[in-house]
Amino acid sequence: MSKYHIRKPEPADAAALQALMSDPLCYGNTLQLPYPSLQLWQQRLASNDPLHHALLLESADGQVIAHGSLWRESVPRLAHGASLGMAVQREWQGQGVGSALLQAMLDLADNWLGLHRVELTVFDDNAAALALYRKYGFVEEARLRAYALRAGRYEDVLKMARLRTCPPAGAA
């Protein structure tokens, strides 16, 4: 039996996602805030935004161990693109969980949403995330100086993106 599986989040996952994102490692390296409320996650899970596609990864014993999101662009001339964000629970880092979730999100982007460009921002000292994104074809495009506040300092982030290389089916 597999150690984990991937599924869509459900409203009942609010408390588990609140717990995941209460770890400084997770909120600090994304753009989230300390002390996320249960209500915030309940609202997010209830929002049904057609531009937002979230996935989570659950262990064999039912724990939520990672969460990822794709936000499609709403402006028509940017609608071939989406932004990606993800977080993996501290104890599960370095065990292939991030790879599995990222692969699932890129499969969604490439083969089921038809996106051409997936981009993200990452703090430049987040070595594990950088290595993961590079492994799956993300390339650094820009260094955004002083882009986000983290633990009292305005830090640089790297903007990375991955372009779909294969043409849509039937194009040949």
Added chain:
Amino acid sequence: MSFHIRRIEPDDAAAMAQLQSAPGVVRHTSQQPYQSVADWQHRLQHLPADNHWLVACTADGEVMASAGLNILPQVRCRHVADIFLVVRDEWQGKGVGRALLQALLDLSDNWLGLIRLELMAQQDNQRAIALYERFGFRHEGVVRQDILQDGCYVDSVVMARLHWPEGRQA
């Protein structure tokens, strides 16, 4: 040439629909070629408090250009805004864009206390890129196949200007 700068009003809807759908503006922004006045009325009547938009007008009230900044919604990026600047074709090269950009930077630095102003410019928009460079915006990278322009995905340059208020992190 005389013009004055003021904050945008809902009554500028017709002027904005015309300005933002002009071929030269559409090409170098993310705008669409056909725009309705009603859509602009709705947008300008509901402009969020984090959007600070200005227009430059001739002495007889014609809108020549518009510029604005939008503070980012993420709480940890509240010191950042993205900016735009559009000038009607017939008013290009007459100092209106420069004056509007100057007004926007004054608003940001001295009244809003923002630290980072950023923008994306299509790579063939050399006139805009040169203007931003003169005002201290630096190139931060190239975003590949960022935006649909005339049927093709084209690259954009990311530019940003940092301004540290006294006593804050440098």
